[in-house]
Amino acid sequence: MFMENAVKIFVIESLEDGDRLTGTNLYNDLISYELPLTSRLYNNIIDEGDWYGTMEDIKENVQLGDVVFIHLEIHGNSRGSGIVLKNGTEILFDRICEDFRVINKRIGCNLYVTLAVCHGLFLITGLVPLKEMPFCGVIGSQEQIKVKDLELRFYEFYKSFLEFDDIEFAMEELQKANSGIPSSYKYVKPEDIFFNSWISYLEISSDSDWQKKNTKNVSDENCLNRRLRREFDRKFKKEREKEANILFREKAELFFMVKDFPENRKRFQIPNRATDVPKKKTS
Numbered sequence: 001m002f003m004e005n006a007v008k009i010f011v012i013e014s015l016e017d018g019d020r021l022t023g024t025n026l027y028n029d030l031i032s033y034e035l036p037l038t039s040r041l042y043n044n045i046i047d048e049g050d051w052y053g054t055m056e057d058i059k060e061n062v063q064l065g066d067v068v069f070i071h072l073e074i075h076g077n078s079r080g081s082g083i084v085l086k087n088g089t090e091i092l093f094d095r096i097c098e099d100f101r102v103i104n105k106r107i108g109c110n111l112y113v114t115l116a117v118c119h120g121l122f123l124i125t126g127l128v129p130l131k132e133m134p135f136c137g138v139i140g141s142q143e144q145i146k147v148k149d150l151e152l153r154f155y156e157f158y159k160s161f162l163e164f165d166d167i168e169f170a171m172e173e174l175q176k177a178n179s180g181i182p183s184s185y186k187y188v189k190p191e192d193i194f195f196n197s198w199i200s201y202l203e204i205s206s207d208s209d210w211q212k213k214n215t216k217n218v219s220d221e222n223c224l225n226r227r228l229r230r231e232f233d234r235k236f237k238k239e240r241e242k243e244a245n246i247l248f249r250e251k252a253e254l255f256f257m258v259k260d261f262p263e264n265r266k267r268f269q270i271p272n273r274a275t276d277v278p279k280k281k282t283s
Contacts (some may be wrong), residue, residue, distance in 0.1 A: 006066060006067075006069070007066075007067045007069070007162070007246055008039065008061070008062060008066050008069070009030055009039040009068075009069040009071065009158070010039065010040055010042070010058055010068070010069070010070050010071065011023045011026055011027045011030070011039065011040070011041045011042070011071045011073065012042045012045060012054060012070065012071065012072050012073065012074065013041065013042065013043040013045065013073040013074070014043075014045035014046065014050075014051075014073070014075075014083075014085045014086045015073065015075070015086065015228040016075070016086060019147075020147050020151075021043070022116060022147060022150065022151045023041060023043060023071070023073030023116070024041060024043055024153070025074070025151060026071065026158070027039065027040075027041035027153060028052045028156060028234050029155055029158070029159070030158060030162075032164070033162050040061075042057075045074070045085060045086065046085060046086045046087050047085060047086075047087045048089050048091060049264040050085075051085065051091055052099075055099040055103075056072070058103060058219065059102060059106060062103060062106060062107050063107065064106065064107060064108050065107065065108055065110070066090050066107045066110060066117070067107075067110045067112075068103065068107055068110060068111050069111075069113075069114060069158075070100070070103075070111065070112075070113050070114070071113075071114045071115075071116065071154070071158075072113070072114070072115050072116060072117050072120070073116045073117075074116075074117055075117070075118060076117040076118040076119040076120050076122075077090055077119070078119075080096075080119035080122035080125075080142065081093060081097070081122065082239060083096070083117060083120075083149045093122065093123045095265070096123070097123070097134040097167065098134075100113060100134035100135050101131065101132055101133070101134040104132075104133065104134055104135050104136065105132060105257060105260065107187070107262060109133070109136050109256075109257060109261055109264060109267075110133075110136060111135040111136060112135060112136065112137045112138070112139070112167065113134075113135045113137070113138045113139070113140075114139045114140070114152055114154060114157070115138065115139065115140030115141075116145070116146055116150045117140060117145075118141075118143070118144045118150075119141075119142055119143070119144065120140035120141060120142075121138070121140035121141055121142045121188070122142055123138065123140065124138060124188055124193050129254070131254070132254060132255060132257050133190045133193070133194070133255050133256060133257065135190070136189070136190055137167065137187060137188070137189055137190070138187075138188050139157070139171065139174070139185060139186070139187050139188075140185065140186070141185050141186070142184065142194075143184040145154075145184070146181070146283045149178050150182050151221045152177050152178050153174045153175075153177045153178060153183070153185065154174065155177075156170075156173045156174055156176075156177040157170045157171065157173060157174040157177075158170070159173075160174075167187070168187075171185075171187045190255070190256070191268055191270075193254070194251075194252065194255050195277050195278055196259075198248065198251070198274065198277055200278065244274045245272075245273045245274050245275070247274075248271075248273065248274035248277075249272065251272075252270050253270075256268050256270055258270075
C-alpha cells in the first residue's frame with residue numbers, strides 16, 4: 001500500500017508489571033495532534049521475538065523520505081550495554097543498531113532515536129566508522145533517569161517538534177522542561193559519533209612511542225646515521241598521513257552512506273582530509 005512521506009513516530013514500550021506506563025502516556029499525547037503523523041505504540045514487547053517482530057513491522061511501514069522517530073520506553077541494564085525487556089531478556093546495543101541501520105537506510109538517513117532508557121546514550125559508545133550510520137540523531141542520557149523527569153521532558157520534546165518541525169529547538173525545550181532537576185540529556189549527531197570514533201582510532205594507531213620504536217628498529221637494521229634517521233622519520237610520518245587521509249575518506253563514505261545518498265556529503269559536511277576533523281568532544 002502506498003504511503004505518503006510523513007513524520008512517523010513509533011513508541012516502543014516494554015516495562016515491568018507495576019511500572020508507570022510512560023510509553024502509553026506519551027502515545028496518547030501524540031495522537032491528539034492533528035498532523036500528518038503516523039504513530040504506533042508497541043506495548044506488548046515481552047521477549048526477544050517481540051522485539052524483532054516489531055523491528056520488521058516498522059521496516060514495512062516506512063519508505064524513502066519519511067522522517068522517523070523510534071522512542072524506547074524500556075529499562076537499560078546496569079552495565080550500559082543494552083536494554084532489558086519485560087521478561088528479563090537483554091538485547092545489546094550492537095544488535096539494536098543493526099536494526100536501526102536498516103531502517104535508517106530505507107528512509108534515506110532520516111531516523112532519529114529517543115531513549116527513555118537509563119544509561120541509554122551508551123548506545124553510541126560502541127559505534128565505529130566501519131559500518132553505515134544507524135541513525136542521524138539520538139537523544140538520551142548516560143545516567144540513571146527518573147520516571148517523572150523523562151515523562152515531562154519527552155512530552156515537551158515531541159510537542160515542540162510537532163508544532164515547529166525543528167529538532168534543535170525541541171531539544172532546547174526538553175532541556176528546559178524540568179528546571180528543578182539538572183538535565184543529563186544530550187543530542188548527539190552522527191558527525192560527532194564518526195569524528196570521535198576516528199580520533200580514537202588515530203590515538204591508538206598513531207601512538208608516538210610505537211612510532212619512535214619503529215624508527216629505531218629501522219635505523220638499527222639499516223645502520224642509519226642521525227641525519228638519515230630523521231629523514232626516514234619525516235617520510236614515514238608523511239606516508240602515514242597520506243594513508244590516513246585515504247582511509248578516512250573510505251570510512252566516511254561508508255559511514256555516511258555517500259554511495260547510496262550522494263547528497264549526504266554536503267548534508268553532513270564531511271571533511272576531505274583526516275587532518276580537518278574537529279577536535280574530540282568530551283562526553
